[in-house]
Amino acid sequence: MKGRTIIAASVLGALAVAGCGSSGGGGTNAGGAGGGTKACVASIGFEGPITGPVAVLGQEQLHFADLALAADNAANKTKISLDQGDTQLNPAQATTVTQQFTSNSKIVAVVGPAGSQEVEAVGPLFARAGIAFISGSATAAALTTGKYPTFFRVVSKDSVQGPQDANYIINNLHPKSLMIVDDQEAYSTGLVAAMLPIFQKAGIKVDHESVSQKVTDFSSLVAKVTPSTSVVVLPWQVAANAQQFGRNLAQQHKKAVIFGTDGLFSPGTFTIAGSYVSSFGPDITAIPADASIAAAAKAKYGSFGTFGPPVYAATHVIDEAIASVCKAGQTPSASNVLAAIKKTSEPSTILGQPISFDSHGDLVNGKFFLFKIDSSGKYNLIPG
Amino acid sequence: MSFFFQELVNGLTVGALYSLVALGFSMVYGVLKLLNFAHGDLYMVGAFTGYFVLQWFGGAQGLTIPVPLLLVIMFVLAALLTGGMGVAIERFAYRPLRNAPRIAPLITAIGISFFLENAALLLFGGQYRVYNTPDFIPFSAGIQIGSVNIDAVQIMVIVLGTVLMVGLRQLVVRTRLGKQMRAVAADREAAEMLGINVNLTIAATFFLGSALAGVAGVMAGLLFNQVTNYIGFLAGLKAFTAAVVGGIGSIPGAMLGGLLIGVAESFITGYVSSTYTNLLVFGLLIAVMLARPTGLLGRAQVQKV
Numbered sequence: 265m266k267g268r269t270i271i272a273a274s275v276l277g278a279l280a281v282a283g284c285g286s287s288g289g290g291g292t293n294a295g296g297a298g299g300g301t302k303a304c305v306a307s308i309g310f311e312g313p314i315t316g317p318v319a320v321l322g323q324e325q326l327h328f329a330d331l332a333l334a335a336d337n338a339a340n341k342t343k344i345s346l347d348q349g350d351t352q353l354n355p356a357q358a359t360t361v362t363q364q365f366t367s368n369s370k371i372v373a374v375v376g377p378a379g380s381q382e383v384e385a386v387g388p389l390f391a392r393a394g395i396a397f398i399s400g401s402a403t404a405a406a407l408t409t410g411k412y413p414t415f416f417r418v419v420s421k422d423s424v425q426g427p428q429d430a431n432y433i434i435n436n437l438h439p440k441s442l443m444i445v446d447d448q449e450a451y452s453t454g455l456v457a458a459m460l461p462i463f464q465k466a467g468i469k470v471d472h473e474s475v476s477q478k479v480t481d482f483s484s485l486v487a488k489v490t491p492s493t494s495v496v497v498l499p500w501q502v503a504a505n506a507q508q509f510g511r512n513l514a515q516q517h518k519k520a521v522i523f524g525t526d527g528l529f530s531p532g533t534f535t536i537a538g539s540y541v542s543s544f545g546p547d548i549t550a551i552p553a554d555a556s557i558a559a560a561a562k563a564k565y566g567s568f569g570t571f572g573p574p575v576y577a578a579t580h581v582i583d584e585a586i587a588s589v590c591k592a593g594q595t596p597s598a599s600n601v602l603a604a605i606k607k608t609s610e611p612s613t614i615l616g617q618p619i620s621f622d623s624h625g626d627l628v629n630g631k632f633f634l635f636k637i638d639s640s641g642k643y644n645l646i647p648g
Numbered sequence: 649m650s651f652f653f654q655e656l657v658n659g660l661t662v663g664a665l666y667s668l669v670a671l672g673f674s675m676v677y678g679v680l681k682l683l684n685f686a687h688g689d690l691y692m693v694g695a696f697t698g699y700f701v702l703q704w705f706g707g708a709q710g711l712t713i714p715v716p717l718l719l720v721i722m723f724v725l726a727a728l729l730t731g732g733m734g735v736a737i738e739r740f741a742y743r744p745l746r747n748a749p750r751i752a753p754l755i756t757a758i759g760i761s762f763f764l765e766n767a768a769l770l771l772f773g774g775q776y777r778v779y780n781t782p783d784f785i786p787f788s789a790g791i792q793i794g795s796v797n798i799d800a801v802q803i804m805v806i807v808l809g810t811v812l813m814v815g816l817r818q819l820v821v822r823t824r825l826g827k828q829m830r831a832v833a834a835d836r837e838a839a840e841m842l843g844i845n846v847n848l849t850i851a852a853t854f855f856l857g858s859a860l861a862g863v864a865g866v867m868a869g870l871l872f873n874q875v876t877n878y879i880g881f882l883a884g885l886k887a888f889t890a891a892v893v894g895g896i897g898s899i900p901g902a903m904l905g906g907l908l909i910g911v912a913e914s915f916i917t918g919y920v921s922s923t924y925t926n927l928l929v930f931g932l933l934i935a936v937m938l939a940r941p942t943g944l945l946g947r948a949q950v951q952k953v
Contacts, residue, residue: 316878320775445922474923478882480872483658484917487651504776504874511873515787516654516797533776 304342304590306601308333308582309349309365311376311386311397312575316352318501320530322378325400327565328572329375329579331557336583342590344583351377353501355385362386366393372601373397373582375575379501380404380422381450387412396602398581400574403526403544404454408624414602416621418577418613419544420630422451425525426458428632429497429542433523434466437495441469443520444497445485447477447505455499455525477502486512489520496520503530510536526632529570535641542632545570547645551616570633577613581605650795655918656911661802661871663910664809668864669887670894670902671816672734672857678833678897679853680746682753686737686760688884690858692768693733694726694865695875699777701725708780715784719804726866727859734858735851743847761884768877777875785870805867812860813903819856820899829853833897893933895946904944909933 310329313322326348333346347368349361358377365371366389374390374397377383383402390397391414398416405423407415433439444459446452456472463470471493473485477500486509489496496513498506506528513520513536522539529543547570548554557576561568585604589596610619620628635643669691676684701722706712713721741760745753781801790799820826828849831839840846868883869875886909894905909929916928936944 315769315773319773472923473917473921476926478878480868480874480879481658481662483661484655484914485922487654487658487918502776504778507778508873511782514782515790515799517787517792533778 304340304587304596305344306342306372306586306596307345307347307368307370308579308586309347309361309368309371309374309376309397311349311351311358311361311365311374311382312378313353314348314350316350316354318353318378320533321401321569321571322350322353324565324568324572325376325378325575327561327568328576331561331564332576332579332583335557336580336587340583340587342583342587344586346375347371349376351379351382353379353382355379355381358382359385359389362389366390366395371395372586372596372598373605375400375578375582378402378571379449379451380407380454383407383412383415384450387415390414393598394602395598396582396585396605398578398605400576400578401526401544401571402451404450405458406450406454408622408626410624412625414625416578416581416605416625418581418615418619418627419574420627420632422455422458424630425542425544425632426455427462429523429525429634430459430462432540432634433495433497434462434468437521437523439468439493439495441471441490441492442495442497443471443473443489443493444499445473445475445509447500447502448474449477449501451501451527452499459497459499477505480505480508482509482512483515485509486516486518489513489516489518491519493518493520495523497523497525498528499525501527503528503534506534506539507536510534510539526570529635529643531569531641531643532567535637537637537639537641539637540646541635541637541643543570543635544630544632545572545574546616546633547635547643548573548614548616550645551614553612554614554616557614573614577610577615577619580613581608581610581619584608584610651918653793653796655914657796657798657802657806659911659914660907661805661910662913663907664805665864665868665871665883665906666886666890666910667813667903667906668809668860668867669883670890670906671813671899672861673884673887673891674894674896674899674902675829675853675857677891679829679836679850680742680753681750682742683757683888684742684857685754685757685884685888686764687857687861688880688882688887689761689764689768690730690733690861690880691865691868691883691887692875692877692880693764694730694862695869695879696768696772696777696865697726697729697862698722698866698869699779699875702779708783711784718784722866723808723863726862730862730865731855731859734854734861737858738851738854743850761880765877765880772877775876779869779873779875781870781873801867801870805871808863808867812863813899816856816860817899817903825849825852889930889933893936893943895940895943898943898945898947901943901945908944 312325351358351361378401380402396414403422405421446456506524524541526543528534529541549558585601586596588604589600594600613619634646672687741756742753785800787799828844832849890905890909891902894901912929913925916925
């Protein structure tokens with residue numbers, strides 16, 4: 265009898281503690297909303313290719329999301345946590361992750377996904393759930409035509425990148441004929457569609473080819489590069505494939521220069537000397553104001569490219585939106601965080617340019633950066 | 649004309665790889681009537697083995713042993729490891745299901761394929777591992793005939809691939825083991841009644857087929873430079889197609905099917921457009937299958953009633 269009493273008392277005690285914990289948790293949010301003296305608690309999702317063929321990019325994005333979160337939590341006295349979702353740059357996988365996030369009531373906004381084709385897949389799901397999602401690397405122009413009302417991006421779009429790259433090629437590389445190869449993904453075909461009319465209008469003979477992203481042998485394609493073909497444009501996302509394409513060019517003694525778009529920005533992987541690569545993100549190691557972030561990233565995670573910093577910016581936008589909601593005395597939710605993100609106006613950011621969004625979620629006054637690879641494999645920013 | 653020969657060399661090189669992987673598919677189907685979908689992933693394991701051997705001996709830019717010795721170690725270790733894995737897969741995943749309905753081992757094979765892919769992801773991560781072959785086998789080691797460039801790795805793949813295929817053919821036709829394999833393929837029960845150790849013969853078949861896939865994986869690493877845990881899927885799919893087109897169960901058929909697909913891909917990319925390569929290659933294959941449902945060198949099975 266005495267034993268039963270002890271057990272009953274223990275259970276009641278445990279229930280009481282659990283009840284206190286529960287009300288305390290709720291009270292934290294409510295308290296944060298009310299007086300602003302208690303912690304501002306929220307969860308945000310992260311969607312990126314943490315594993316898979318482009319894991320190196322996804323890992324970099326995740327590292328920078330973590331860095332931004334730590335810095336913003338410290339600066340704003342918030343308690344925002346990150347839920348990771350691995351999309352493997354695969355729209356189907358991204359859909360699964362998104363379904364998990366949209367069914368999790370704690371998640372108020374999402375960073376990512378990385379690829380345009382993934383945004384196409386998950387846009388309707390986030391729109392239905394009313395959850396804001398900000399990509400740090402999806403650049404397809406079609407994403408911001410208004411069909412995904414909760415989508416934002418902190419990078420410029422392909423309709424800026426395509427013409428900018430095409431005009432650079434025409435005005436600086438002066439090709440008489442060129443080859444452009446898409447990799448059959450939305451990102452790639454979108455860029456080709458933006459560039460082709462500009463090349464044709466300039467009177468350049470264009471050989472448009474298409475290979476699957478899964479193909480790793482380009483010897484047959486490279487055999488078609490004629491002596492008069494001085495530029496091969498690769499709007500691809502797998503840098504290792506571009507590296508192999510460059511090796512196939514060398515193997516067949518072809519002199520054409522590779523011009524890659526932002527998906528190929530991968531120092532250490534794509535290192536063909538003389539190639540050009542554009543990027544939606546700047547080299548933050550060259551921006552004095554970013555020195556501390558760059559040093560922290562390098563110390564903690566090693567070398568990095570341009571995929572991480574925009575995700576830092578995207579995470580920061582969400583963090584600031586959550587903080588502003590809390591400061592306004594509200595509990596962060598998908599709807600009020602979405603409303604706050606729409607009002608974003610960051611005058612200075614890690615990207616070296618202000619961040620604000622137009623009515624379709626596009627970055628206002630976004631631009632791309634161009635790099636040339638030297639013989640040591642280093643990416644050098646081309647001014648202008 | 650030089651363009652034609654360049655594309656022919658490119659096609660034969662890739663075709664030799666397809667053929668080597670297709671041989672394993674065909675051999676296993678021959679003895680067990682099983683579509684071993686895990687076969688492509690052994691190709692991936694072979695490619696990783698070659699990569700780690702390369703790193704063990706100093707990496708592409710700091711090799712501590714002569715290149716020929718490195719290549720021998722790469723190929724032998726990859727063959728032994730994948731051959732051993734093939735035997736283990738047969739012993740623990742397929743043998744218990746040998747008398748089960750045919751769908752059971754088929755599903756198991758798909759499961760093994762996913763298991764190997766994800767085990768590699770867990771062990772090696774998702775990053776591309778790069779051989780950097782030109783750093784230790786330079787393009788200058790190849791030959792140039794007019795404007796046709798054939799690098800040393802392409803020559804090695806074509807020559808070694810041919811030697812292995814001819815060697816396997818001789819083994820199957822002329823040796824006691826080959827005779828046992830053919831007997832098991834023809835009628836397993838009858839072979840057992842004649843005193844043939846069926847389990848051992850099937851295990852040997854798995855070893856040989858898997859070892860060839862491992863060797864092909866090393867060749868792919870040397871040729872295409874990059875290795876990830878996903879490379880086995882596409883290679884397996886192409887090899888399976890090659891085996892079916894050549895006549896599944898037929899060793900010369902697998903060789904022919906692989907070379908045919910490799911050369912067709914290369915010529916269509918070169919003379920038509922890479923945009924239509926898969927469309928036209930698989931269209932061609934459908935036409936072949938419609939004309940010869942048993943494949944180019946396959947034989948229709950006569951069932952006496």
